Amino acid sequence: MTTDDVLVIDDIVIPPGSYKTVEIQVARLLSGTLIHMPVHVFRSANPGPTLLLSGGLHGDEVNGIEVVRRMISLGIFEDIQCGTVVALPIINVYGFLFFSREVPDGKDVNRSFPGSSNGSLAAQVAHTLATKILPVVDMGIDFHTGGASRTNYPQIRYDPLDPNAVDMAKAFQAPISMGSGLISGSLRACGQAHGVPIIVYEGGESLRLDEQAIKEAIRGTKRFMHHVGMLPKSPKVHGIKGREKASPKLPRHIAGNSWVRAEASGLFSFERASGQAVREGELIGRIRNPYDSYTVKIFSPMDGFIIGHNNIPLVHRGDALFHIGKESPWPEPES
Numbered sequence: 001m002t003t004d005d006v007l008v009i010d011d012i013v014i015p016p017g018s019y020k021t022v023e024i025q026v027a028r029l030l031s032g033t034l035i036h037m038p039v040h041v042f043r044s045a046n047p048g049p050t051l052l053l054s055g056g057l058h059g060d061e062v063n064g065i066e067v068v069r070r071m072i073s074l075g076i077f078e079d080i081q082c083g084t085v086v087a088l089p090i091i092n093v094y095g096f097l098f099f100s101r102e103v104p105d106g107k108d109v110n111r112s113f114p115g116s117s118n119g120s121l122a123a124q125v126a127h128t129l130a131t132k133i134l135p136v137v138d139m140g141i142d143f144h145t146g147g148a149s150r151t152n153y154p155q156i157r158y159d160p161l162d163p164n165a166v167d168m169a170k171a172f173q174a175p176i177s178m179g180s181g182l183i184s185g186s187l188r189a190c191g192q193a194h195g196v197p198i199i200v201y202e203g204g205e206s207l208r209l210d211e212q213a214i215k216e217a218i219r220g221t222k223r224f225m226h227h228v229g230m231l232p233k234s235p236k237v238h239g240i241k242g243r244e245k246a247s248p249k250l251p252r253h254i255a256g257n258s259w260v261r262a263e264a265s266g267l268f269s270f271e272r273a274s275g276q277a278v279r280e281g282e283l284i285g286r287i288r289n290p291y292d293s294y295t296v297k298i299f300s301p302m303d304g305f306i307i308g309h310n311n312i313p314l315v316h317r318g319d320a321l322f323h324i325g326k327e328s329p330w331p332e333p334e335s
Ligand SMILES: [Zn+2]
Pocket: 057, 058, 061, 144, 145
C-alpha cells in the first residue's frame, strides 16, 4: 500500500529517505528450511515514481540476477533524486537453488500469475509478487537471460499496444528493442492488470555470465532512471564491444522476428552469431552428421539481424538455431 510518503511491503514500513531490506516469506523447502525473497527498497526523500527492478523469475537466468545484484552493489540506488527503487534480485529462489528455470515441481512461475496462496509452488511465488509487490510499484523492468543454451543479444521486449511500455523501451535504448505481445499468466500480463507497465530485458544465456549483456542492462536502466528523474546523468548509447565488433548501427528496433530451425539432426556449428547483420541467402551455419555422411548448410531466410542463437553443438531436427529479426520503425502513437 502506498500514499504520498508511506510505503508498506509485507507489513514493513519504509519511510522516505531510507533504505530497507524486506525478507518476504514464501514457502519451506522439503527439509523445512524457510525460503525468503529478499526485497531491497531504496527511497529518496523526494516524491517520485516507484520502479521495480527484478531478476531470477527463471532461476537459472543468471545474467538478470547479476544485473540487479550488481546495481545494488554499485550503489546506483543510494542517491536517487526522487522516488523509490524496489530491487528484487531473485524472484524464483527455488529454481535458483536447483540451477533450474522452473520451481521444483516443474512449473514456470512466469506462466503462473496472478497465482494463489494455496496453489502450486509456482502459483505461491507468483501470488507473493502479485499481492505484495505489484500493488506498490508504478512500473517495472524484469531482467531475463536466454533459455537453455540459447543466447540473446542484449534486447528489450515491450508490449507494442501499451504506450507506457513503448515509452519505457525508448528511454532504455537497448541495443535491440522489439515488440512482444503479452503472454497469459506472465508477470508482464499481471502487471498490466495492475496498471503497471513492465518491460523485459533479455541478454546472454542461462547459467553463463555475459559481461556485455550485464553492462548493457545496467546502462539502459540508468538511462531509464534518468528519464524519470531519478538519476542526474544518462550513459551514452554506444560503446560496449561484445564478441562481434560494436555496430555503429545500434540501437535498432526489430520486428518480423522468427527462428531458423534445424533441418537435420547432428553437430551444429554457426558461422554467424548474435549481434551480426546478415543478408538473405547468406551461409550462417552447418549441421554435419557425426559419421560425415551428410552436411546441411543453413542460410539466412532474410536480410536482418541475428538477435539470438543456439550455442549447443548437438541439435535435433526442428531445434531453434538462429533468432533473426528485421529492422523496422517504432510503432506510431495512436492519435
Ligand atoms: Zn526468462
